[in-house]
Amino acid sequence: MNKFTDRVGLGWRADLAAGIFSNLDRIDLLEVIADDFFNAPRREVRALQTLASQVSVVLHGVGMGLASSAPVEAKRLEKMGQLVEQVRPQFWSEHLAFVRGGGLEIGHLAAPPRTVDTVEGAAKNMSRATAIVSSKPIMENIATLIDPPGSTLSESAWISGILASSDCDLLLDLHNVYANSLNHGYDPKAFLRQIPAARFRAIHIAGGKFISAPDGSQRLLDDHLHDVPDPVFDLLEEAAALSPNSLTVILERDGAYPSMDCLLAQMELARQALARGRARRAVAEEVLV
Amino acid sequence: MSGRAFEAFLTRIYVDAAACARFRANPRAEARSAGLSEEECTALENTDWVGLEMAARSFAHKRGLKRKKHLRTSFRNTLRSLFATFSARFRRN
Numbered sequence: 001m002n003k004f005t006d007r008v009g010l011g012w013r014a015d016l017a018a019g020i021f022s023n024l025d026r027i028d029l030l031e032v033i034a035d036d037f038f039n040a041p042r043r044e045v046r047a048l049q050t051l052a053s054q055v056s057v058v059l060h061g062v063g064m065g066l067a068s069s070a071p072v073e074a075k076r077l078e079k080m081g082q083l084v085e086q087v088r089p090q091f092w093s094e095h096l097a098f099v100r101g102g103g104l105e106i107g108h109l110a111a112p113p114r115t116v117d118t119v120e121g122a123a124k125n126m127s128r129a130t131a132i133v134s135s136k137p138i139m140e141n142i143a144t145l146i147d148p149p150g151s152t153l154s155e156s157a158w159i160s161g162i163l164a165s166s167d168c169d170l171l172l173d174l175h176n177v178y179a180n181s182l183n184h185g186y187d188p189k190a191f192l193r194q195i196p197a198a199r200f201r202a203i204h205i206a207g208g209k210f211i212s213a214p215d216g217s218q219r220l221l222d223d224h225l226h227d228v229p230d231p232v233f234d235l236l237e238e239a240a241a242l243s244p245n246s247l248t249v250i251l252e253r254d255g256a257y258p259s260m261d262c263l264l265a266q267m268e269l270a271r272q273a274l275a276r277g278r279a280r281r282a283v284a285e286e287v288l289v
Numbered sequence: 290m291s292g293r294a295f296e297a298f299l300t301r302i303y304v305d306a307a308a309c310a311r312f313r314a315n316p317r318a319e320a321r322s323a324g325l326s327e328e329e330c331t332a333l334e335n336t337d338w339v340g341l342e343m344a345a346r347s348f349a350h351k352r353g354l355k356r357k358k359h360l361r362t363s364f365r366n367t368l369r370s371l372f373a374t375f376s377a378r379f380r381r382n
Binding site: 041070108215 | 304332341343344
């Protein structure tokens with residue numbers, strides 16, 4: 001018997017609201033972008049509270065830039081703390097990314113140089129975040145089109161270093177792993193075995209598209225505008241086989257929305273991949289006993 | 290590596306097309322003029338140039354989407370507050 005209580009949910013998007021409310025019995029939880037509510041009118045926050053009273057909600061931040069040598073701004077953390085207090089999510093998460101520097105905003109998640117400095121900076125920021133928000137963030141690995149300049153550590157060593165320096169768990173984005181493995185030439189399944197599976201807590205799945213590079217080659221862009229490709233479900237099976245924890249899987253879709261049936265079908269594929277991985281894990285545990 | 294200065298340099302070449310072009314033309318000189326160490330200048334000479342161009346393009350696209358979203362939100366909030374103001378006046382009258 002499967003001893004895990006894995007759950008599969010969906011990223012909350014206003015465009016999907018009608019479909020989500022019609023299918024709440026097939027959606028275990030919703031992930032809400034926290035930054036959309038930091039300066040929202042009170043009635044929008046009240047609407048989010050009502051949503052959270054009907055279905056499990058997790059909050060996902062996108063603008064803090066915690067994986068940086070620079071200290072994260074307290075006001076951003078205070079806003080997250082206030083929203084966490086109001087909504088009472090099951091957990092909140094952020095990215096292993098930097099998003100600004102020298103007074104300029106990049107406008108998206110950027111991979112910092114993978115160095116000892118940014119391992120220490122990220123661990124300090126995560127500790128500061130835990131203190132101000134009053135609960136620890138779950139940290140997500142990001143996709144990057146550029147091999148981060150100035151890096152002295154591999155991606156797996158860098159992530160493992162951050163997890164070892166903090167008590168935060170990992171939000172493992174499998175499409176980001178897949179995209180980085182194709183764009184920067186590594187084996188994604190080997191990558192999963194190189195990072196501590198005991199820290200896998202939540203998982204993102206999504207899709208992207210190949211874009212042409214100036215030299216005629218192609219790289220995979222993690223745009224969340226396409227269906228989840230099969231290799232990501234294979235990685236989900238692998239993660240479930242490795243993880244000793246119950247996992248929360250979230251399907252991310254940011255536009256070019258397909259029918260709700262199509263999204264629910266992808267969530268069902270995720271459940272099947274989880275079941276395959278858990279079955280493999282159970283067999284491996286029996287062999288060990 | 291001096292962390293913050295290096296991240297500030299990366300940010301500039303990601304968002305400022307002119308700075309990025311100068312960097313591509315002469316990486317060491319541009320990095321030096323930003324006050325980066327010799328070790329950092331050497332690291333930047335080995336930049337993934339194809340990735341830099343694609344990442345800068347992707348970041349610019351994301352900033353454009355954010356600007357549009359910000360404008361839409363501001364417009365919606367303005368309409369809401371105007372509506373609330375006029376509704377209150379109408380109720381008073």
